[in-house]
Amino acid sequence: MVGECARVSKERATMNQTTTVHVLRHGEVDNPTGVLYGRIPDFHLTALGRRMAARAAEYFAERPLALLVSSPMERAQETIAPIASLHPELKVHLDDDVTEAANAFEGQSFGPGHHPLRDPHNWKLLVNPVRPSWGEPYVDIAERMTRAILHAAEEVGPAGEALIVSHQLPIWIARCAAEGRRLPHDPRSRQCTLASVTSFGVLDGRIVRVDYAEPAIDLVPRKARKANISAGTGGQADRS
Template identity: 30%
Template sequence: MMTKVSLVRHGLVENPGQVYYGRLPGFGLAPLGQAQAAAAGDYLKDGAVDAIYHSPMLRARQTAEIIRSRCGQTTPLAECDLLNEILSAYDGQSVAEMERRDWDFYHEVSLPYEQPEDVLARIVAFFDLARHKHPGRHVVGVSHADPIAFAIMWANQLPLSADQRKQLIVCGVPDSYPAPASISTFSFAATAERALLEFCYHAPSVPGTGPNDD
């Protein structure tokens, strides 16, 4: 038996002010993001999902709720801090400023802000939680782009590097970075030890979908 953990990036966010919202409250899904979440749910609904976890961010909770509406309203839904967005010094900065910085969250910052290894440690801890609570089952975790990107690098045994997180085409990610509502599935042996057997990536097709930077 295998334990499957599907990390889903939240759908596109309503962001009229064009800011990097990070962990700021109140940023929910745009209409296109809702459609992306529904497409992810339609892809997952035949996978016998045992539980759905989501980050504390509104956009992640909304994505999880839409996925559950497709997978069955009795599927347990729970918030999990391990899936949260990165803790960054740049929340509230303009998109223009972040583009000027090439979306660099990690250089020249110190505690309490996270580095890639801190983010990855949280996601690996979520993998362990899912394996221990749902052995041999399929679990969904709705998270954010960088946490998922670092998990993909880990699964493919790539050196952990912030500079390389948007160059994941070698890992089977066609856009080189997790797309909104994309599904990254990690299959583990249903044993006490953490043994990754397989990784696969899927981005459901929704008309008008394009990459965004969170």
């Protein structure tokens, strides 16, 4: 009994010292043709995407955030804006380490009637799905995202909380790295919907816990919940 009490006490003490770095995916993007926008500028949130951002702000309203970080992409900055407005004492720091992954298919449409993967000119990009050959190496994404998460944890200190706004692939790769999963994966398997929150618990410079929440899931169109490219229409999207 004494041993069990000591174990519980130690676990509680550990939890009390764990820093939490929340990583939020941006909201729905105005992209009716389904372009793989990647790092292309001028892709903004739809009206529905702004509602998702507002929902995220509600979710974090009572959290003791001590640091705000965003990808430099407009959609990420627009997502963090309503959260920042609730924390006027905090400046939003832009960090290239949490930006979208580089991709050779950037600018090509994956919308209805468009099939870039069937184009023979693109086949050379598909030769190595493990690295992958079409974009930024998964190991590089994992390294920069983990660096950003650990830096944020160091900035806010033990038991503190930080928020980063990033993108689906970088967030998923960070989670895979933290959980010891293989980095190559089927994109359809990613658990990272629009405006979802993947939270990393950091203790003694290591990620020791990963949690996941979907505070805006009721706003995410069903057909977009497993999509890897946000293809909003600029207005209220059909949720069927």
